Amino acid sequence: MLKTLTNSWTTTLAESPQGLWANGWRWFFQNFGVNENAKLTDKLFMEIFWIGVGWFIFLMAIMVYCVVKYRRRPGVPAPYSPSHNTPLELIWTIIPCFFLFYIFLEGFHVYIDKLVAPGDALQMTLTAKKWDWTVTYPNGASSPERTLIGPDSTQFGGENGSPGARPVPIFYMPADVPVHLNMISQDVMHSFWVPDFRVKFDVFPNRYTTYWFQAKGPDAESNTLRDSTGNDIVTAQGEKVRYVDHFIFCAEYCGDQHSEMLGIIRVVPMAYYLAKVEEWNIEGKTPEEIGKLVYQSQGCSACHTLDGSKGAAPTWKDLYGSQQPTNQGSVLADDNYIRESIYTPQAKIVDGYPSNMPIYTTAQIDERRLQGLFAFMRSISKHAPAQATPDATKSEAPATEKK
Amino acid sequence: MYLVAVLFMFFLGGLAAIAVRTELLDPVRTITVQAVDAQGKPLVDADGKPVMKTEIVGQTLARWLPPKDENKLGSVDYGNQLYNRAFTLHGAIMVFMVIIPSIPASLGNFFIPLMLGAKDVAFPRLNLLSWYIYVTGSIFAVCSIILGGVDTGWTFYTPYSTTTDPDHANVVLMVLGAFILGFSSILTGLNFIVTVHKLRAPGMGWFDMPLFIWAMYSTSIIQVLATPVIGITLLLLCFERMFRIGIFDPSLGGDPVLYQHFFWFYSHPVVYVMILPAFGVISEIIPVHSHKKIFGYRAVAFASLGVALVSFLVWGHHMFASSGELGATVFSALTFLVAIPTAVKVFNWIATLYKGSIALTTPMLYALMFLFLFSIGGLTGLPLGALATDLHLHDSYFVVAHFHYVMMGGTIITFVAGLHHWWPKMFGKMYNQFWANVGAWTVFVGFNLTFFTQFFLGTQGMPRRYASYVDEYHTLHVWSTVGSYVLLLGFLIHLFVFIHSLVAGRKAPANPWGGLTLEWEAASPPSEHNFDHEPIVTHGPYDFETTVPPHWSSKDYPLPNLPANAH
Numbered sequence: 001m002l003k004t005l006t007n008s009w010t011t012t013l014a015e016s017p018q019g020l021w022a023n024g025w026r027w028f029f030q031n032f033g034v035n036e037n038a039k040l041t042d043k044l045f046m047e048i049f050w051i052g053v054g055w056f057i058f059l060m061a062i063m064v065y066c067v068v069k070y071r072r073r074p075g076v077p078a079p080y081s082p083s084h085n086t087p088l089e090l091i092w093t094i095i096p097c098f099f100l101f102y103i104f105l106e107g108f109h110v111y112i113d114k115l116v117a118p119g120d121a122l123q124m125t126l127t128a129k130k131w132d133w134t135v136t137y138p139n140g141a142s143s144p145e146r147t148l149i150g151p152d153s154t155q156f157g158g159e160n161g162s163p164g165a166r167p168v169p170i171f172y173m174p175a176d177v178p179v180h181l182n183m184i185s186q187d188v189m190h191s192f193w194v195p196d197f198r199v200k201f202d203v204f205p206n207r208y209t210t211y212w213f214q215a216k217g218p219d220a221e222s223n224t225l226r227d228s229t230g231n232d233i234v235t236a237q238g239e240k241v242r243y244v245d246h247f248i249f250c251a252e253y254c255g256d257q258h259s260e261m262l263g264i265i266r267v268v269p270m271a272y273y274l275a276k277v278e279e280w281n282i283e284g285k286t287p288e289e290i291g292k293l294v295y296q297s298q299g300c301s302a303c304h305t306l307d308g309s310k311g312a313a314p315t316w317k318d319l320y321g322s323q324q325p326t327n328q329g330s331v332l333a334d335d336n337y338i339r340e341s342i343y344t345p346q347a348k349i350v351d352g353y354p355s356n357m358p359i360y361t362t363a364q365i366d367e368r369r370l371q372g373l374f375a376f377m378r379s380i381s382k383h384a385p386a387q388a389t390p391d392a393t394k395s396e397a398p399a400t401e402k403k
Numbered sequence: 404m405y406l407v408a409v410l411f412m413f414f415l416g417g418l419a420a421i422a423v424r425t426e427l428l429d430p431v432r433t434i435t436v437q438a439v440d441a442q443g444k445p446l447v448d449a450d451g452k453p454v455m456k457t458e459i460v461g462q463t464l465a466r467w468l469p470p471k472d473e474n475k476l477g478s479v480d481y482g483n484q485l486y487n488r489a490f491t492l493h494g495a496i497m498v499f500m501v502i503i504p505s506i507p508a509s510l511g512n513f514f515i516p517l518m519l520g521a522k523d524v525a526f527p528r529l530n531l532l533s534w535y536i537y538v539t540g541s542i543f544a545v546c547s548i549i550l551g552g553v554d555t556g557w558t559f560y561t562p563y564s565t566t567t568d569p570d571h572a573n574v575v576l577m578v579l580g581a582f583i584l585g586f587s588s589i590l591t592g593l594n595f596i597v598t599v600h601k602l603r604a605p606g607m608g609w610f611d612m613p614l615f616i617w618a619m620y621s622t623s624i625i626q627v628l629a630t631p632v633i634g635i636t637l638l639l640l641c642f643e644r645m646f647r648i649g650i651f652d653p654s655l656g657g658d659p660v661l662y663q664h665f666f667w668f669y670s671h672p673v674v675y676v677m678i679l680p681a682f683g684v685i686s687e688i689i690p691v692h693s694h695k696k697i698f699g700y701r702a703v704a705f706a707s708l709g710v711a712l713v714s715f716l717v718w719g720h721h722m723f724a725s726s727g728e729l730g731a732t733v734f735s736a737l738t739f740l741v742a743i744p745t746a747v748k749v750f751n752w753i754a755t756l757y758k759g760s761i762a763l764t765t766p767m768l769y770a771l772m773f774l775f776l777f778s779i780g781g782l783t784g785l786p787l788g789a790l791a792t793d794l795h796l797h798d799s800y801f802v803v804a805h806f807h808y809v810m811m812g813g814t815i816i817t818f819v820a821g822l823h824h825w826w827p828k829m830f831g832k833m834y835n836q837f838w839a840n841v842g843a844w845t846v847f848v849g850f851n852l853t854f855f856t857q858f859f860l861g862t863q864g865m866p867r868r869y870a871s872y873v874d875e876y877h878t879l880h881v882w883s884t885v886g887s888y889v890l891l892l893g894f895l896i897h898l899f900v901f902i903h904s905l906v907a908g909r910k911a912p913a914n915p916w917g918g919l920t921l922e923w924e925a926a927s928p929p930s931e932h933n934f935d936h937e938p939i940v941t942h943g944p945y946d947f948e949t950t951v952p953p954h955w956s957s958k959d960y961p962l963p964n965l966p967a968n969a970h
Contacts, residue, residue: 028859028862028863040791041791041792041794041795044786044789044791044792045786045792045795045862048785048786048789048792049786051785052782052783052785055778055782056778056779056782059749059750059753059774059778060774060775060778062753062756062757063753063756063771063774063775066753066756066757066759066761067756067761067763067771070693070756070757070758070759070760070761071760071761071762071763072694072760072761072762073760075958075961076760076961077694077760077948077960077961077962077963078693078694078695078758078759078760078947078948078963079758079963080758080948080963080964080965080966081695081757081758083695083696083697083698083699083700083945084698084699084700084701085699088754089699089702089747089750089751092746092747092750093743093746093747096742096743096746097743100739100740100742100743100785101739103739103785103788103789104735104736104739104788104789106789106791107735107788107789107790107791107792107793108732108735108790108791109791110790110791110792111731111732111790111791111794113791114791114794149873187562187566188562188563188566189560189562189563189659191724191798193798193799193864193866195795195863195864196864198794198795199794199795200724200794200795200797200798201724201725201794202724202725204653204659204660204725205562205653205654205659206653206658206659209725247864247873249864249866249869250866251724251797251798251799251866251867252560252798253487253555253556253560253563253867253868254563255487255554255563255567256480256483256484256487256554257479257480257483258483258487258868258869258870259483259866259868259869259870259871259872260479260483260871262873312480359654
């Protein structure tokens with residue numbers, strides 16, 4: 001009976017955003033489940049919550065009643081009562097067992113739903129590093145888009161400012177299809193948590209873990225995507241592109257900027273997602289453009305600035321071709337040194353910086369992307385030999401970064 | 404001596420906690436503001452649009468502890484580093500140096516022999532040695548703080564802990580400190596087991612022992628069996644860090660999940676090392692202050708042993724989000740199993756109140772507070788034990804709130820309760836009950852304000868160990884920090900009440916609360932060998948219905964009329 005009661009309560013809660021209890025619900029979750037798994041989790045949580053509230057009130061009522069009723073009166077002894085009652089003690093041992101078993105079974109049931117991805121899910125790779133995330137899409141592209149969270153952003157943050165000062169990555173995800181992330185870390189342990197999906201899973205440096213979700217798409221009331229000048233982006237069919245954002249948090253402590261290891265999952269219609277992913281495909285791009293995409297999408301920008309200001313690692317402005325003081329002596333920052341710093345970063349550490357650089361593999365940054373990085377770094381260094389640029393417009397793109 | 408050392412570390416750990424909450428009140432973060440010129444006039448660009456610039460604000464903590472290198476003041480990283488060190492300090496000190504030794508070492512060493520009617524623990528010199536070891540371990544930890552602190556969290560998860568700050572020995576010092584403290588635990592545990600087996604007064608059988616002794620006995624078993632595992636684990640961690648031997652770090656061929664298994668194989672049973680003594684204290688305070696025989700003595704005693712046994716089988720529930728399906732399922736089921744003996748105890752305590760004669764003294768107030776807080780702590784464990792909800796709540800503020808309700812609401816609150824219960828016995832002085840009660844209520848309000856808000860933060864998605872956060876969480880964090888200041892105020896009131904009691908308290912009678920266990924037969928404070936004559940046990944520890952408490956007459960504590968069928 002209790003189960004039906006809690007069920008009906010939680011169902012009412014889940015389905016009536018404007019109901020009396022909606023505000024109570026918001027205290028707990030801020031939003032309603034954005035997919036089936038999240039809804040099931042919230043329902044289970046609320047069931048456990050009401051079971052807990054019931055027991056708590058029951059126990060505390062007895063306690064308060066006894067404290068008031070049987071308070072000490074001078075000279076009056078406590079009346080005799082038996083101090084042992086086997087049937088009673090058995091009952092209160094067995095009844096909780098049923099509650100606990102029910103909670104266990106429900107928890108197990110939803111857990112399996114959360115862990116086992118549907119076979120037709122879109123396969124993507126997620127890499128974590130101090131302190132950034134990268135998603136590699138099925139065509140090998142990665143998202144270079146970032147946004148500041150805080151007062152500058154239309155979607156997040158507010159008067160109180162934002163954690164950290166650097167922009168966080170935005171990962172475009174298609175709406176209403178299952179997405180399967182194969183996750184690996186490049187350094188220490190991290191944990192991938194999207195509170196709106198009600199799932200987190202740890203990311204290890206030595207094994208793949210998986211994460212899957214299916215996010216509800218934007219509806220007519222969702223925000224519209226805008227370009228940098230503030231105008232709505234319109235598809236070829238003349239429709240505005242709407243989106244829903246979800247925060248990504250790192251939930252396993254990983255060092256200084258743990259609390260800034262954020263990201264955003266941006267759920268957009270499938271067509272727009274496909275267009276974006278194709279736009280970031282490195283096929284048909286110049287080396288410099290490829291290098292810039294790699295810089296933005298592989299998380300280099302988390303530590304290396306382009307404008308000469310000091311980050312957690314040396315700035316790339318005027319780096320290429322310069323002499324760098326390291327713990328192994330002065331080194332010329334040429335192709336070979338940069339290559340070494342990417343694949344075996346602990347070999348030489350530039351003076352004044354911690355050895356924070358994560359290890360990249362040739363699978364993450366292949367030869368073509370590496371050459372692109374060299375080209376990009378040359379283009380923003382005054383020490384680099386001037387390159388013959390066949391197309392004047394192409395060389396201007398990185399130049400804007402100098403501002 | 405233990406008490407002084409533990410209270411000092413509690414003070415240190417508390418300071419770190421206040422530092423953590425202060426940072427979260429006003430985290431180091433970036434805001435965008437309109438730029439102004441030298442005269443303070445807002446700047447606008449050529450189009451009349453305001454010129455914006457970013458500024459870093461929220462440097463409260465950084466101003467308290469300014470960096471050596473002044474350029475770092477005003478950087479986000481410096482604020483974060485301070486925060487990370489503060490919460491590591493808070494966790495490591497509170498767990499290893501306060502909660503684990505609080506009740507066993509300070510109250511246990513004093514009262515186990517007294518309650519058994521013995522002159523001292525079985526091995527007094529071993530006891531002294533374990534105190535020296537405790538102090539040595541604490542000095543290691545304090546050294547690592549002075550050298551700049553550790554930023555790994557109290558769990559020292561690899562590979563972060565083996566790679567952070569490679570040029571400094573702080574982590575090794577802290578880990579060695581914890582390693583050394585382990586020996587103190589083991590020796591104390593051994594000592595108690597032998598004492599309970601060998602030194603019971605004539606006439607005291609196993610089921611005539613006070614329940615505090617049962618709880619301490621169960622605790623000691625866990626300490627002796629589990630602590631060596633953490634000792635080995637921490638040594639391996641040091642080896643890996645100093646000699647680059649690959650055990651846990653994948654870049655050296657190790658496995659970080661192995662570390663988690665090792666770590667929680669100890670650290671989960673240790674949760675019960677922390678809470679079982681608290682159960683013991685509550686099982687003493689509630690019968691004495693309500694003058695009622697404890698309900699279901701054997702159930703409570705066996706529940707202690709049951710908890711100790713199951714505690715070895717549930718460590719995997721700290722890793723639901725890291726390792727897969729079947730193992731996690733088994734651990735989830737076993738986790739729910741541990742809830743049953745715990746629930747049984749709570750029912751028994753509440754049943755003891757029935758038809759009692761309840762005096763709201765400070766220890767009793769704290770015992771009732773414990774029932775309130777621990778029930779919340781226990782019940783909020785349910786969504787964490789259930790696999791599906793744990794995947795959402797794991798490593799969030801919900802967990803933080805849950806274990807503070809259990810560890811602080813359970814152990815620290817009970818430690819304070821025990822301190823008030825036995826203070827007259829230990830120091831021979833009474834304290835001011837009115838102000839002690841005021842302190843207790845302040846702690847109660849502050850505690851709930853601090854930690855209840857964190858349940859909401861957790862379900863809403865606030866992760867643990869974040870030095871700053873997105874805006875949505877600001878209001879609740881402010882409330883939580885305000886609560887922590889109220890909590891601090893409450894403990895300061897207690898500090899002053901205790902100091903006042905030591906300086907100007909009136910002399911305590913031998914048996915101020917009318918207790919029946921043997922410690923109340925001794926003088927306050929007890930003489931050098933505890934008792935003038937070896938006591939002979941003629942009544943059970945809770946036979947309030949048939950026995951007049953020692954040092955009192957039947958006029959003060961009249962006995963009830965027993966029905967014919969009693970006993």
